[in-house]
């Protein structure tokens with residue numbers, strides 16, 4: 243087995259040779275986050291991709307995030323360590339079903355969570371992330387009916403926050419957050435009664451009801467770090483522990499295992515490894531390839547979101 247240090251050294255050399263940037267989501271394994279140029283939530287990574295001026299983006303995250311980077315950089319190379327790094331939300335929302343909905347309801351604005359395929363983005367009016375979903379929905383004129391897709395929990399949370407009545411919600415779910423249960427949360431809470439609860443909006447409503455803070459991965463990290471309290475229960479993927487430990491190592495963080503296993507890891511995110519990252523920088527494969535027509539149509543709703551500040 244080759245030592246991690248040797249692989250890391252080769253990755254850094256390949257990065258320089260390819261004029262590449264390494265973008266990593268908070269759910270990536272710690273060794274990847276350690277060497278990334280930027281670690282962030284979906285919105286921060288999309289913004290970084292938008293302003294990138296090098297040649298290669300090595301996207302350590304899931305495929306839809308890399309597609310977003312490619313749409314914003316149609317003439318640059320975008321690679322992902324593992325092509326199978328998908329997302330259950332993307333799978334829950336096929337583009338032909340969105341097209342069928344639009345045919346039946348041409349008056350609706352389609353607000354798509356960034357966790358969708360490029361084809362679905364191309365059918366959308368505007369994209370949102372967990373960080374700005376409330377702001378995005380509020381940017382749509384009050385009288386305009388909305389289809390929010392595909393996450394049911396995020397959709398219900400946004401509907402509640404905005405008080406928007408004319409908003410239909412797709413029935414998709416994240417296999418990680420949707421299986422965080424109130425039952426398991428209560429048992430962790432019983433062990434740590436003083437801990438505050440921070441949750442991602444993809445969690446079920448009964449979990450969100452108990453939360454002291456709801457936000458994106460980066461927002462959860464910032465909130466915990468800047469809060470006076472020093473003990474937290476975190477209801478999102480456990481990869482966020484890397485930034486939490488680095489930025490506030492004196493605080494305590496408790497993760498809640500989801501209902502059907504004893505971890506809180508995303509199996510798609512964890513497909514990427516340091517070795518696969520090195521391999522993809524060596525071969526510049528697997529590469530995101532999208533048709534120019536899809537990229538052009540998908541860029542507009544992404545840029546509409548990025549224009550909101």
Ligand code: 13P
Nearest residue numbers: 283284285371372458459
């Ligand atoms: P963030 O945009 O909050 O990082 O979320 C991405 C994601 O996939 C949540 O499961």
Ligand code: SF4
Nearest residue numbers: 329330416417418508
């Ligand atoms: Fe998709 Fe859920 Fe994994 Fe995020 S945690 S990438 S929403 S499956």
